Amino acid sequence: MYADLIHFFTTHWLGQAIVILAECLAVTVPLLVAVAYMTYADRKIWASIQLRRGPNVVGPFGLLQPFADGLKLLLKETIVPSSANTVLFLIAPMITFMTALISWAVVPFSDGWVIANINVGILYLFAISSLGVYGIIIAGWASNSKYAFLGALRSAAQMVSYEVSIGFVLVTVLLCVGSLNLSKVVLAQAGWFWNWYWLPLLPMFVIFFISALAETNRTPFDLPMSEAELVQGFQTEYSSMPFALFFLGEYANMILLSAMGSVLFLGGWMSPIPYAPFTYIPGVVWFALKIASLLFVFSWTKGTLPRYRYDQLMRLGWKVFLPISLGWLVLTAAVLQFGGLVPGK
Amino acid sequence: MLLQALAFYLFAFVTIAAGAMVVASRNPVYSVLFLILAFFNAAALFLLIGAEFVAMILVIVYVGAVAVLFLFVVMMLDIKVAELREGFLKYAPIGSLIGIVLLAEILLALGVFGGGSPTIATLNQAGAHVGSVENTRAIGRVLYTQYFFLFQSAGVVLLVAMIGAIVLTLRRRPGVRRQRVAEQLYRPKDQAIAVVKVPTRGGVS
Numbered sequence: 188m189y190a191d192l193i194h195f196f197t198t199h200w201l202g203q204a205i206v207i208l209a210e211c212l213a214v215t216v217p218l219l220v221a222v223a224y225m226t227y228a229d230r231k232i233w234a235s236i237q238l239r240r241g242p243n244v245v246g247p248f249g250l251l252q253p254f255a256d257g258l259k260l261l262l263k264e265t266i267v268p269s270s271a272n273t274v275l276f277l278i279a280p281m282i283t284f285m286t287a288l289i290s291w292a293v294v295p296f297s298d299g300w301v302i303a304n305i306n307v308g309i310l311y312l313f314a315i316s317s318l319g320v321y322g323i324i325i326a327g328w329a330s331n332s333k334y335a336f337l338g339a340l341r342s343a344a345q346m347v348s349y350e351v352s353i354g355f356v357l358v359t360v361l362l363c364v365g366s367l368n369l370s371k372v373v374l375a376q377a378g379w380f381w382n383w384y385w386l387p388l389l390p391m392f393v394i395f396f397i398s399a400l401a402e403t404n405r406t407p408f409d410l411p412m413s414e415a416e417l418v419q420g421f422q423t424e425y426s427s428m429p430f431a432l433f434f435l436g437e438y439a440n441m442i443l444l445s446a447m448g449s450v451l452f453l454g455g456w457m458s459p460i461p462y463a464p465f466t467y468i469p470g471v472v473w474f475a476l477k478i479a480s481l482l483f484v485f486s487w488t489k490g491t492l493p494r495y496r497y498d499q500l501m502r503l504g505w506k507v508f509l510p511i512s513l514g515w516l517v518l519t520a521a522v523l524q525f526g527g528l529v530p531g532k
Numbered sequence: 533m534l535l536q537a538l539a540f541y542l543f544a545f546v547t548i549a550a551g552a553m554v555v556a557s558r559n560p561v562y563s564v565l566f567l568i569l570a571f572f573n574a575a576a577l578f579l580l581i582g583a584e585f586v587a588m589i590l591v592i593v594y595v596g597a598v599a600v601l602f603l604f605v606v607m608m609l610d611i612k613v614a615e616l617r618e619g620f621l622k623y624a625p626i627g628s629l630i631g632i633v634l635l636a637e638i639l640l641a642l643g644v645f646g647g648g649s650p651t652i653a654t655l656n657q658a659g660a661h662v663g664s665v666e667n668t669r670a671i672g673r674v675l676y677t678q679y680f681f682l683f684q685s686a687g688v689v690l691l692v693a694m695i696g697a698i699v700l701t702l703r704r705r706p707g708v709r710r711q712r713v714a715e716q717l718y719r720p721k722d723q724a725i726a727v728v729k730v731p732t733r734g735g736v737s
Contacts, residue, residue: 200535310585313588314588317592499711
């Protein structure tokens with residue numbers, strides 16, 4: 188009986204399909220709950236920074252606030268502007284939400300806990316994150332509104348610029364690992380927490396984090412939706428569920444970039460101290476803790492820093508980050524080559 | 533195997549249909565979006581034959597960067613749809629000529645006209661490297677040894693093209709006040725801050 192079941196789930200096509208579906212749900216459902224509580228944590232952290240209390244009415248400590256918000260958005264009317272391009276207007280938030288979710292297929296949560304352990308994991312993440320810009324630019328164009336269009340143009344230019352430096356950061360990490368497989372990236376950082384790549388590649392970690400802020404349109408780079416000039420940027424015309432999809436997609440993207448940061452620089456599921464009591468804690472807990480601490484810095488920056496000017500943003504991307512990351516890439520390659528440290532030789 | 537065949541026909545059909553829609557659709561923004569769909573399905577086809585690296589690079593470079601710029605430009609243009617249709621028949625012969633030349637090149641490379649196929653010989657050479665090695669490593673081994681100079685010269689050509697584009701579009705406008713960040717950062721404290729004793733109701737002059 189038991190053997191039959193195992194046989195069914197490993198060989199029969201229907202069983203395999205059920206397993207794949209279950210795996211997807213096992214990643215997506217906790218992710219959406221995490222997104223919900225990320226919005227709550229965000230608001231609580233800003234509130235503390237500004238000496239307020241934050242959401243504290245719905246449920247104990249306001250813990251049910253995200254669900255109340257979600258329900259509210261679900262019940263509101265979906266308004267499509269009469270001059271908007273209806274099909275593209277509704278497709279755009281779906282693209283944003285979908286691209287934010289499908290990247291999680293390659294993220295290793297613990298040793299062997301990954302839906303698709305593909306050999307080009309880093310490239311897959313990079314490719315999917317470069318698709319996120321379409322949701323925004325299509326939303327801006329389809330809304331047929333000046334604010335939305337300006338916001339979309341800003342966002343597209345910003346995301347394309349900062350992808351370049353993220354690309355160089357990824358190349359540097361993969362030079363050190365010698366593989367594009369994300370599980371191997373984590374395994375290459377085994378050992379004490381100073382073996383993780385954040386220390387040897389410290390400038391790249393800083394560049395990665397700042398670029399991640401720009402990629403997700405967060406403060407201090409939230410020009411695409413700077414409320415003082417552009418109302419709400421590309422989201423201006425959106426309401427109800429399409430807005431909720433944008434919102435969820437944005438937060439899922441933030442969590443994804445934090446996960447990327449933890450995998451590439453903070454040793455993924457590894458425990459910081461590779462000895463007994465710490466290694467008993469499951470890897471997924473360490474991974475979640477690392478993601479949460481990076482997300483805290485996201486909120487902290489949002490509560491602390493003022494917005495950049497647009498030309499300063501472009502200058503930072505092209506004239507500061509690009510040369511530094513390119514230089515560090517060459518330096519890393521030289522050190523690996525002449526220090527005899529090339530992996531996989 | 534059946535599933536793979538179904539996936540192939542699905543992706544192939546969508547690629548060709550999207551390619552046709554690029555030419556046929558009336559709105560240029562739709563054309564670019566269909567082009568992106570075609571790129572994406574082509575990447576999926578690469579994945580099906582196990583060329584994962586090429587598939588990902590296709591998505592990163594064409595979908596993630598080139599097509600974004602296309603979309604950017606097309607959205608900014610103020611295009612009259614009716615005027616676009618007029619040129620269609622005029623350019624159709626040139627377009628089909630280019631298409632025929634490309635098709636002939638592909639057939640030539642596959643050795644359909646006889647005389648063996650240089651491309652397949654090269655592929656086999658690369659295949660000798662593959663075996664148990666992963667895709668990316670195999671491509672890297674061929675690209676950085678056998679075709680190193682061709683690869684480097686391709687890079688130089690692209691660099692020259694980039695510099696050329698910058699030179700063509702660079703305008704020097706006199707009288708522009710630029711922000712000099714280094715100067716701002718190196719400004720000493722005594723130039724930036726003045727401690728003033730302000731008399732009551734006097735104000736700062």
